Amino acid sequence: MAEPYARSMASPTPPRGTSLPIPDPATVDRLRTQIGALSTATLKQLDSSLPWYRNLRPDERSALGLVAQKGIASFVTWYQKPVSPAWVLSDVFGTAPTELTRSISLQKALQLIRVVVQVVEDQVPDLAADADQWPLREAVLRYSREVAFAAADVYARAAETRGSWDTRLEALVVDAILRGESSDALRSRIAAVGWKSQAPITVMVGSSPAEPNAMFLNELRRTTGRLAEDTLVGIQGDRLILVLGGVQDRDNSYSRLSELFGPGPVVYGPESASLVAASGSAQAAFAGLTAARAWPSAPRPVAADDLWPERVISGDETARKALLRNIYRPLASAQNGLEETLSAYIALGHSLEATSRELFVHANTVRYRLRRVCDITGWDPLLPREAFVLQTALVIGRLSPPPRGAAERPSTRMDRTASL
Incomplete structure (x- = not known):
């Protein structure tokens, strides 16, 4: 790089921001005839100076090589008639943005652009006469700037597209879960969202x-x-x-x-x-x-x-079944009159003494039975809110037909809280 840099410093350069002079037609013709040679030299330089380029798959190297070749060919057209850089995005990258962003990072893409610029700049003395070298060098630098901005735009758009797609895919998965969908398509979407x-x-x-x-x-x-x-x-x-x-x-x-x-x-x-x-x-x-x-x-x-x-x-059938399975049926199948004791305790205003008199048992017996209710169901009848849950379960159970066959093992609230 020292020799090209020295040559560029030896040639006069115009101030930044000024328009380029009209290129020499002979230089333009020489550039057109050297597009193939410049492309070959660029691919060799990529292979020798960028280790990560050598490790790419053949299809990935082909896609990047195509981008480099298009970049050189488009430079010749741009040098002949500099216009708005908006075309760089489609002319240089073409259909490659998706492949490019999957193959390499933005940092590596900029390294590739740097190699292309270096190769072209090294060939300036052979492509232009002495008087036409500084316009050609200036054109190479300006063009490389436009390509770098275009590459950044490609990666930004690809990131936005991936983000939008990921958001839509995530919404589809959430919607499928809410609807209770269970299919291969849902499993595929779950894998796709990571x-x-x-x-x-x-x-x-x-x-x-x-x-x-x-x-x-x-x-x-x-x-x-x-x-x-x-x-x-x-x-x-x-x-x-x-x-x-x-x-x-x-x-x-x-x-x-x-x-x-x-x-x-x-x-x-x-x-x-x-x-x-x-x-x-x-x-x-x-x-x-x-x-x-x-x-x-x-x-x-x-x-x-x-x-x-x-x-x-509110009409939730799942909750009704849960109260039957987890509270009422375990109480109904338990011994020692737990259901009768709980019913009397609730009906008599949560009074231990009144319950003991109603059932003709000692108050400590009532306390023992209520503790057993808590052990079996996980809900404590001595707490007002949980007593309301138990009371609701009693009402639901008495209004429901008896279960058919053997009752399934309930999952009590105690089981749920034990893992907390």
Whole structure:
């Protein structure tokens, strides 16, 4: 590079910003005849000076070599008649932007442009007479600047396209989960969005901020990235949906994530084994969000399973089945009159003494039986809110027909809280 640089310093150069003089026709003709030789020299220089170029696949090297050749040919046309650089994007890169951005980084693309400029500049003494060398060198420098800006534009547009596509694909996956879709197409989309977590999945829903702009989404993804292994984000109208995989320290994480939602209740569904099976968690969360206004003092966030009574009253069949399976049937099949004791305790205003008199047992026996109710169901009848859940389960159970066949093993609230 020292010799070309010395030659360029020896030739007079015009001030920056001035227009180039009209090129010598003989120089233009010589450039046209040397396009093939310049392209060959460029490819040899790329192979010798850029180690990463030698390690590319043949198809990737071909795509980059085509870009370099187009760049040289387009320079000759531009040198003959400098015009607006807008054509550089399509003329030099053509159909290569997608292949180019997949093959190399922007930094490597600029290295390639630098090599092309070096090769052309080295050949200036052989391409132009002494009087025409400085316009040719100036043209090479200006043209390389335009190509560099065009390369940056290519990469910026490719990044925007990938970002837009990733966002649309993520929205499709979230929508498929909400609809309960389970297909090969969904599995393919899940793989395409880069979901890697094999941990249990939870869906969290609530209202979205008034204006969920790009800054909000970036902050949301940074926060979820620290609290969960994987996250999918969906915004549907005024609702924000988070599909979380592998949440660590769930109580604390759910509390921190709820701060990112808009005003109103925030509900998270039960854990699911996989992303394909996460529709159950999503449906429970949305049912809880609908019913949450019936419990004004509910915590934020609140588990969808803690809203079973409100969900039953609002017509949620899944909650009705959950109360039967997890509370009523275990109590009905238990010994020592647990169902009778619980019913009397609730009916008599949560009074231990009145319950003991009604059942003709000692008050300590009532306490023991109520503790057994808590052990079996996970809900404590001595707490007003949990007593309401148990009471709702009793009402639902008495209105439901008896189960057919053997009852399935219930998953109690104690089982759910034991893993917290």
